[in-house]
Amino acid sequence: MKEFLIRVSIEPKPELLDPQGQAVERAMQELGLRNISQTRVGKVVKFKLKAVSTTQARERVSEIAQKLLANPVIERYSVEVEEP
Amino acid sequence: MMMHAAVVVFPGSNCDLDAYHVLKDLLHIETDLLWYRETDIDRYELVVLPGGFSYGDYLRAGAIARFAPVVQELPNYLERQRGIVLGICNGFQILTEAGLLPGALTRNINRQFICKTVTLRIENNATPLTQLFQLGEIIDLPIAHGEGRYIAPPQIIERLKKNRQVLLTYYGENPNGSGEKIAGIMDETGTVFGLMPHPERNAERLLGSGIGLKFFESLVQETVHA
């Protein structure tokens, strides 16, 4: 078993309104950061996981992400698995 | 000298009219609702940053409002010693984000928004905001916030206590888990004030004990004598 560093990024589904992203984008524009668009605010969950392989780690994390970390009605997620 | 006060209106402010009502209707002070883009604030002896959810508090409470033109102007206003700045609830959050008050206001310990009346203790009555209270007086005020847990590094807390910058602490129950039960503070110069509880929501007998009015009366007395 190896210990993997896991990073699950969760963000609002692209077709849904993200009021937070919208407010942050406007503020960034007001502070002079031009030419930005598509700002989305989500969250990141980081943890360590012991598994036999990257594939197994990814499978188990995807399962828990779907079940617990993300709400599939409004959010999508991506999983990064980093080898030690 | 008659006092002239401003209540700042940010997009998302929702206690602006409440503060305005106390100053204007109850204390008959000349008061303006000031749009957040205004920067001409030297004519005011009191600038109130009211409660609410400026910019929806979408990033962190107060994080976006601190860049508003009127807030950017406050350091100059204070340097010129034009008057007093009072932040209530979201206003307090903006002042900490802007660095005009030390520390930070974080998510309540129970992770929920809390709206209730709490008891508080006056920790310093030798300030423009609290001079009409007794030292150690126990009062009741409503709170209504999701991010009111005051935190600061130990050395800052020590300094606050040593300089008697802590004005108000939660008495008995600590509703949001604030460090040292801190509910209200001021800066080192005694001109910038931040309160998590809402004195403007208990300023009339019809709504409770009415004790909140004393904070505003204290400020009026201060500017009259100044």
Add this chain to the structure above:
Amino acid sequence: MNKQQGLSAHEYEQICQALQREPNELELGLFSLNWSEHCSYKSSKRFLKLLPTVGERVLQGPGENAGVLELENGWCVAFKVESHNHPSAVEPFNGAATGVGGIIRDILSMGARPIALLDSLRFGDLTPWPPSQRRVKSLGVEGRETPDPQTLGLSVRGGVGGEVRGVRGVFEGVVAGIAHYGNCVGVPTVGGDVYFEDAYAENCLVNVLCVGLLKKHELKRAVAQGIGNKILLVGARTGRDGIHGATFASEDLLGEREEKRPNVQVGDPFTAKSLIEATLEACREPELVGLQDLGAGGLSTAPPEMATRGDAGLAIDIEEIPVRAEGMMPYEIVLSESQERMVLCVKAGSEQKFLKIYHKWGLEAAVIGEVISERVYRIRHEGRTIAEVPISTLVGGVPEPELTPSPPSQRRVKSLGVEGRETPDPQTLDLSVREGPGERSWRDRLKRLLQSSTIGSKRWVYQQYDHTVQTNTVIGPGSGDAALLRVKGERFGIAVTMGGNGRYCQIDPCEGGIRAVCESAHNLLSVGAEPIGITDCLNFANPTAPEVYWTFEQAIRGMAEAAKAFGLPFVSGNVSFYNQSETRKIYPTPMVGMVGFVRDIEHNRVPMGFQHEGDLIYLIGNPQGKSGGSEFLKVFYNVVGGELEKTDLELERRLTQAMLTLTERRLLMSAHDVSEGGLLVAIAEKGFPRGWGARLVLDDISEEALFGEWPSRFIVTVAPENARAFREVLDGAGVPYQLLGTVGGRSLEFSGQAIAVEELQEAYESALSALGAIL
């Protein structure tokens, strides 16, 4: 049945006839939304006509975005209740949040500033934490793919939720959504109620009432008129949100495949707050002709409704609409249910003024069309007409479905007990309270009832709602039977309440309807207010089932009868059908919201709790009755049933008059209506605010007498020196009364036993935490 767009074959025929051709896809979309149950009230309107709608104070009755009543000194109150049941069942947080937003914009459409919110919520029974193996049953239909209902729950916003979904997740998500939206938008949530019953396990109810305040001359209507006048779309951008939401609300809540389900609408209370301020600014401009919020159906329904009221036509240009996503099709733009948007009709030439107001508040605003003389709704895209339908057919042209109400073959009035538990026959129950200690003593029974989720404190819920913002809340949640608001600078006050006991309606829909009205009236009378008007939200299952349709008719007949007895008008309302899963229908649940007027808020308001030692405790009203539907039957015997005592509306009328006279003459030290939990629960609750106990003398101490729920009762206290005047008022009004004891001590005492008020209050306050609601 045209599955895609939810129209029946008969309806499709009617459309072809009206158009003299086949409709294109967009036109079909327009009809689908406008002719949906949610927007057209096609199944409900024949019975809604039975409700009284006129009264001296009525400035605006049903037919606009909200009803309006006149108060005093030119002040008016606008109010309406609306449901957001289905969206909340699918995505509790956002569903509830957008429900709050929608009703706020309805009030805003009248030109009123929103000043208060109330929520009536119904969820499945909460089971103790950690949850047992009991999972929410799969909602699917055979042959269709069914998602795991556990994934239909809590938004991560309310904390990482996951396995805590199901009933608990829905409950927490809904409360968090209401708090998120209401708190941020700065409108206090001052009241409402929460019940937990298995009947709502798969189909929660989220009914939100909003109250607004305006001056009579500020009243606005949702009208578009004056040929050439401009149509503005203001607020947020239009995205691919909730397309076909109204059609969704007009179907049973089945396990739709994910791609079939409309995109969840996400509320943005920050934008909404700016929209309120900007719109109130716009309302001060004389060039504003009319305004309406965009709710269910978006641009497919609001503009034609406005044109109908103005007896005009309307044209819009798709390319002028600010959109959020690239590549949106006209169909998507027109049917989008993106939140925080409103439509304005303004005088030609004044557009710039209005655009400026909204831009100042950081909002979108665009001229998207104009009023035209032909009575059609015309949608243009780059100069080309892509849809054109006659307004009169689109709005109000829907054929009434042929539904027949018929009573269920076997009225199951007795045991409707909780699943999986043994259910005794109520007729054979021994309801006498045994003297002495032990499980059957009144003290233990009272404690258990106070701890039931129906009766116990909802502090965990309302403490998450800002109920003091705007500084008008004189009586807030948890401290009275109704909320009481002052109006700054005026002597008078406004009381508001909302509720409805579905269990009573399940047993007897007509009597349940009567009681829903009476209970709300009692709540107002208890705080010292005179009831002046009603808004209602009728939550029922699928109306095409004859027995469901029958309960709907019966409930309305009951509500109408009661309202007529009180002389109260219905000024606004909402109907929500199809509240069922394939396994279970909700209880028929008519929710009644009511507004009351307090002439002098300083002197005429009445507190709920005992005030002074030595005050006399009286029961006013009906001294005895049948106790079917009572909470104690469910809690102690697992019986949801029995026979309901029929409300005596003649007595109700006299009782109302008596309470108003007592209030006016300031003879009451406190008042509380007797409702769920019966007599002893009402008395116990009166002790909580100040910790006062009571010494009682009760002749009948059977469970039925102590805990039975029958209508037309108040518990009041009177100062001894006023007792004579008090009795004279009641004798004069012909209302029965009974001296029950005196206020005093710190415990509740009778028949040789006592229990500390503190102990009772602990039980009451722990009702939700005992169920493990607090994580």
